[in-house]
Amino acid sequence: MRDHTWRIVPTSRGMSVLYLIIGVVLAVNAAYQLRSDVAVLPVISGLAALALVVTAVAGLTRPGSHTRTH
Numbered sequence: 001m002r003d004h005t006w007r008i009v010p011t012s013r014g015m016s017v018l019y020l021i022i023g024v025v026l027a028v029n030a031a032y033q034l035r036s037d038v039a040v041l042p043v044i045s046g047l048a049a050l051a052l053v054v055t056a057v058a059g060l061t062r063p064g065s066h067t068r069t070h
Contacts, residue, residue: 008055009055009058009059009062010055010056010059011059013049013059013060015058015059016056016057016060017056017060018056019052019053019055019059020052020053020056020057020060022052023050023051023052023053023055023056023061024049024053025048025049026045026048026052027046027049029045029047029054030038030042030043030045030046031046033045034046055062
């Protein structure tokens with residue numbers, strides 16, 4: 001049986017770009033919601049978007065994180 005490890009940083013450039021796009025959309029949505037009212041969920045959504053953008057940038061800039069599939 002193979003040992004599967006959890007990977008946070010995306011292994012392909014395509015997934016990194018997808019993470020980046022989703023993170024930016026979530027951040028814009030959270031900022032738009034926070035303009036009208038300060039609530040807990042938009043703040044949590046904004047923090048999750050920030051984490052997603054950081055993960056995407058790490059996947060795009062880290063050499064060796066991109067593996068080729070067979």
